[in-house]
Structure formats: C-alpha cells, structure tokens
Amino acid sequence: MQKTQDNWESENKVDSENLNHLKKRFGDSFYLFDLEQLRANYLNMFSAFKSRYSNIIIGYSYKTNYLPTLIKEISNLGGYAEVVSRIEYDLALKIRVDPKKIIFNGPLKSQEDIALALKEGSIVNLDSFYEIEIIKDLILKDKSKNYKVGLRVNFDMTIDGMSPLQDGFKQSRFGFCLENGNFEKALSELNKIENLTVVGLHGHCSTHIRSLKVYEKITQTLCDISKEYMSNTLEYLDIGGGFYGNVPETMQLNNVPSYDDYATTICSIMNKEKAHFKNEPFLIMEPGLSIVVDTFKFFCKVVDVKKNKNEYFVLVDGSVHNIKPTIYKKNTPMELVKTNKDVYKADKFNVVGCTCMEKDYLLIDYIGEIPKIGDFLIFSNVGAYTIVLNPPFIKERPPIIAKIGKNFKIVRQKEKLDDFINSNVYVF
Numbered sequence: 001m002q003k004t005q006d007n008w009e010s011e012n013k014v015d016s017e018n019l020n021h022l023k024k025r026f027g028d029s030f031y032l033f034d035l036e037q038l039r040a041n042y043l044n045m046f047s048a049f050k051s052r053y054s055n056i057i058i059g060y061s062y063k064t065n066y067l068p069t070l071i072k073e074i075s076n077l078g079g080y081a082e083v084v085s086r087i088e089y090d091l092a093l094k095i096r097v098d099p100k101k102i103i104f105n106g107p108l109k110s111q112e113d114i115a116l117a118l119k120e121g122s123i124v125n126l127d128s129f130y131e132i133e134i135i136k137d138l139i140l141k142d143k144s145k146n147y148k149v150g151l152r153v154n155f156d157m158t159i160d161g162m163s164p165l166q167d168g169f170k171q172s173r174f175g176f177c178l179e180n181g182n183f184e185k186a187l188s189e190l191n192k193i194e195n196l197t198v199v200g201l202h203g204h205c206s207t208h209i210r211s212l213k214v215y216e217k218i219t220q221t222l223c224d225i226s227k228e229y230m231s232n233t234l235e236y237l238d239i240g241g242g243f244y245g246n247v248p249e250t251m252q253l254n255n256v257p258s259y260d261d262y263a264t265t266i267c268s269i270m271n272k273e274k275a276h277f278k279n280e281p282f283l284i285m286e287p288g289l290s291i292v293v294d295t296f297k298f299f300c301k302v303v304d305v306k307k308n309k310n311e312y313f314v315l316v317d318g319s320v321h322n323i324k325p326t327i328y329k330k331n332t333p334m335e336l337v338k339t340n341k342d343v344y345k346a347d348k349f350n351v352v353g354c355t356c357m358e359k360d361y362l363l364i365d366y367i368g369e370i371p372k373i374g375d376f377l378i379f380s381n382v383g384a385y386t387i388v389l390n391p392p393f394i395k396e397r398p399p400i401i402a403k404i405g406k407n408f409k410i411v412r413q414k415e416k417l418d419d420f421i422n423s424n425v426y427v428f
C-alpha cells in the first residue's frame with residue numbers, strides 16, 4: 001500500500017524510511033501513543049481479576065497521564081476515573097464520565113468539592129480529620145438525604161522487617177492511622193452522623209517493590225478492619241494502584257508479577273473473606289503506571305555529537321523531562337534509528353537534553369553505537385507522569401501522536417508561545 005499523509009500504513013518497526021515520513025509530519029520530537037496497547041493492558045487487567053472475583057472496578061489514576069484521548073478510551077472500556085483534585089474531577093466531567101463512576105481521593109478537597117462529589121453520588125474517600133469537619137457541616141445542614149463515604153486507612157506496611165514505601169519513607173503521610181487510634185476515632189465521629197454511612201476502605205500504598213506481598217498485606221488488612229468495624233455496611237475495598245505492568249527486559253527487574261499473579265493473590269483473599277460481609281463487597285483497583293507506561297514512546301532527533309574530555313555527549317531535541325520527569329538515574333530503553341550510511345562505532349556515551357540544567361541527561365554512561373547527527377532516538381516505556389509532570393520550561397512541549405490501528409492522529413499539538421505563556425492567564 002502506498003504511504004500517504006493521512007492514511008499511513010504502519011510497520012511494526014520504525015526504520016529510516018517511515019521515520020522520515022513521521023518526521024515530516026510531526027517534527028523533530030514527538031510522542032507516539034499506542035491506543036491499542038492501552039486497550040490490551042486494560043482488558044488484560046480486567047479479565048485477570050474478573051475471572052477470579054465477580055465484583056470488580058478498575059478506576060484509572062488520572063494523575064499518571066490525563067491525555068484526553070487516553071482517559072476517554074478508559075471510560076469507553078468501562079473504567080472508572082480515579083481523581084485526586086477538583087481539576088481532575090472537572091476533567092472527568094468534561095469528558096462525560098458518569099459522576100457515579102468517579103472515585104475522589106487525595107489529601108486536599110474543599111467543602112465545595114466534597115459537596116459536589118457527594119451530591120453527584122461519586123465515591124469519596126476521606127484522608128484527614130479536616131474533611132470530617134466539612135462532612136459534619138455539610139450533612140447536618142441537609143438531613144433529607146443519606147450519604148456514603150469511604151476512609152483511607154494508614155497502617156503499618158512493614159514487610160520482611162522493612163518499609164517498602166517509595167523513596168525510603170518509614171511512614172506514609174496519607175489516611176487515618178490504625179495503630180494510634182485515629183482510624184477508630186474518625187469512624188466513631190462519622191458514625192454519630194445519622195444520615196451518613198461509612199461504606200468503604202481505601203488502602204493505596206506506593207511501594208518500590210510492587211510485590212505480591214504488598215497486595216496480600218493491603219487486602220488482608222482491609223478485610224480484617226472491615227470485619228471488625230463495618231461488616232454490615234461495607235460496599236467496597238479499594239486496594240489502590242502500584243502494580244507492575246509490562247516491564248522491558250532491558251530494565252533487568254526480577255520477579256515481576258503479572259496481572260494474573262496479582263489477581264490470584266488478591267482475589268483468593270477476597271473470596272475467602274467475602275462471607276463475613278452482609279453484601280459481597282466490590283474490589284476496587286486504581287492502576288496508573290501499569291496501564292499506561294508502555295503505551296508511549298518519545299522520538300527525538302540527534303542535533304549534535306561532541307566530546308568533552310574523553311566523554312561523548314549526544315545532544316537531542318528533547319529533555320529529561322520528556323522521558324523521566326522525576327530525574328531518576330536508571331536508563332530507559334532506547335532504540336537508535338540510523339539515518340546515515342557511514343560506519344557506526346560502539347562506545348560509551350551520554351544523551352543530553354536541550355535545557356540548561358547540568359542534570360539534563362536522558363541516558364548516562366550508555367554503551368552502544370554512537371548516534372550521528374540527524375539520527376533519531378526512540379525512548380520507550382515513557383507513558384507514566386511524562387505528560388502531566390512536564391513543565392513549560394525553556395522549550396515548548398512536543399506534540400502527541402496517537403497510533404490508532406494503522407492511522408496516526410495528532411491528539412496534542414506542539415505548543416506555541418501563547419500555549420506556553422497563556423495571555424488569558426498571564427498579564428502582559
């Protein structure tokens with residue numbers, strides 16, 4: 001089939017010929033979003049859990065990547081929206097998510113936010129005592145309706161004598177602490193309100209190990225707490241996100257559980273415990289990274305190659321913010337697309353970005369064929385946090401191209417000055 005601008009026959013592999021085509025259409029740096037991979041990830045997770053436990057809900061964590069095309073697809077697939085701020089809540093409404101399919105979490109919710117979410121019948125999980133004061137104020141004013149809320153629980157997550165929390169924290173900052181009595185205090189405050197029922201528990205935990213033991217602990221602890229305090233009223237247990245998705249071999253991680261492994265562990269606990277509750281509770285999951293990380297690739301052109309002392313520095317049209325905004329050291333998988341016919345020599349090199357920060361490294365001490373000017377580097381596994389945590393800093397943000405079947409569609413334009421420093425927002 002002939003390659004045309006609007007209907008471009010895709011090959012699985014990007015070579016210099018089809019790259020040329022992409023480059024002409026989309027410029028020297030862009031993201032490619034694979035919509036079908038997103039569908040496959042969602043459906044894999046859904047079927048792994050649904051085949052083992054009947055009442056499941058997948059609420060996609062908006063903050064991980066709220067590209068409208070992506071969140072609309074999740075919604076079309078039946079997924080709920082997990083939001084942690086009013087702006088994310090409003091975004092879900094804007095793409096016409098049924099408010100009953102919005103899970104409102106997060107540490108900061110105003111009185112107005114809570115009032116709206118409760119009125120609309122969204123799932124609201126409270127995180128701190130100030131929200132209980134808001135609830136009292138709101139609900140005591142309106143006794144005509146019955147309201148429901150959930151509570152985020154903070155419990156000791158020590159596994160094999162160590163805290164698995166991300167960034168080495170010993171103690172999570174979120175939720176009502178079980179060990180010091182705050183959880184019980186929060187529950188008893190809320191139970192005093194006649195027309196309010198606590199119907200759910202939330203136990204998300206961001207760990208660096210993402211292991212089965214983490215989910216065994218979360219699921220069992222939530223079951224134990226609800227058996228003790230709310231066996232007649234429980235409607236859902238929300239175990240949060242934090243799962244692994246597809247992990248590329250080059251990342252050299254061992255013992256990465258699959259969705260089937262996670263589902264076997266979690267659902268066996270749910271099935272063992274469900275008889276303790278008046279109604280079979282829903283199991284809610286809030287995946288972010290695992291659903292989206294492998295759906296994005298970042299393409300960028302090599303602009304220069306130079307040596308400082310003995311080290312090679314390859315400058316690209318992009319920055320570390322485009323592939324790992326949290327600036328961790330580990331290298332992300334990279335593929336070199338050669339556009340030169342000359343011989344390539346293998347050596348150690350760094351890939352650096354277009355900002356003026358010394359720490360703007362896309363790859364450090366990478367060993368492979370040294371790229372040449374005009375080549376392209378394709379970084380994969382960059383779908384989590386890159387779109388949402390990509391600051392308007394020095395250079396406009398690149399366009400995002402969605403690959404939908406065999407077609408390519410621009411789903412975010414390359415920014416211009418007025419998008420970067422918006423004159424509706426800034427005073428000129």
Ligand SMILES: Cc1ncc(COP(=O)(O)O)c(C=O)c1O
Nearest residue numbers: 061204241242243286287288289
């Ligand atoms: C409450 C909550 N749910 C879900 C997630 C998604 O986690 P992940 O992207 O690791 O799946 C997060 C991430 O921090 C979170 O805070």
